Amino acid sequence: MSHLSKPAPEDTIKLCNPPAPIDPAWLGRSSLEVAPDLLGCRLVRRWADGRQLSTTIVETEAYTEGDPACHAYRRETTRNRVMFGPAGYSYVYLIYGIYHCFNVVTDRDRIPSAVLIRAVELDTIPPWLAGYRVEKPARWGAGPGKLCLLLDIDRTLTDLPLTPASGLWLEHRPADWHQNITSGDILFTQTTRIGLTQGADLPWRWYVTNSKAVSKRERLSAK
DSSP states (O other), rough: OOOOEEOGGGGGGGOOOOBBBBOOOHOSSOOHHHHHHHHOOEEEEETTSEEEEEEEEEEEEEEEETTSSSSTTSOOOTTGGGGGGOSEEEEEEEETTEEEEEEOOOSSSSOOOEEEEEEEESSSOGGGTTTSSOOOOGTTTTHHHHHHHHHHHOOTTTBOOOSGGGEEEEEEEOOHHHHHHHHHHOOOOEEESSOSSSTTTTTOOOEEOOTTSSSSSSOOOOO
C-alpha cells in the first residue's frame, strides 16, 4: 500500500519561527500521528567540544502498543523500559551487533510507543565534516544506522530527555517548510515498514517523497 499525500494542516502542528525545541507534550500522542508530523522537523546533535550538526528528518517508522514488530510487544524488559515511560526520551538499540537505531519515545506514560528515525538530511556541511564519506552527502544519513554514525548516536544516549542539555534534541519544522507544504512542493509517501517479519503489511512508514536521503523508496507497480 502506498500513497502520496500532503502533510497535516498547519493548524495541527506547532509553528515556530525560528524553530524551537519540541516539547514532550507535543510527542505525547500516538506514534501513528507523531511519525508523519516529525518529517521536516530537525534532529540536532551537539558535542561536548561545541561542534553541532543540524539535520532534517525525512523518513520515519511508527511502532506502538499491540504491534508485533514493536520491541515492547510481549513485555517490559530492561532494554525496552524507556518505551513505557513518558514521551520525549531517546531509545537507542543495537542491531546485527554493529549498527545503532535511534527512536523517539511517544504517547502517554505506560503506553509503549516510539518513532524510529530512518533517515535525515544535513542542513549544512561544516568544514570539519568535509570528506566524511565517499558517497554523496545526501546519502550520509540515508538509513537508521548511517544517521547514527553521522550523529555519533549510540547506547550511551539511550533513555535521555531530548533536550539541548543532553546534546541531542528535536526542533519544529521551520517556516519555509510550511510554505512549501501549502504550495504543494512537499509531499509525503506512506507505505510499509522495512526489514520486518511481523507486522510487515502495516503502512506505518512515511518519507518525504522527493528527498534524496530516503533509505528505500516504494516501488510503484505498473498499470
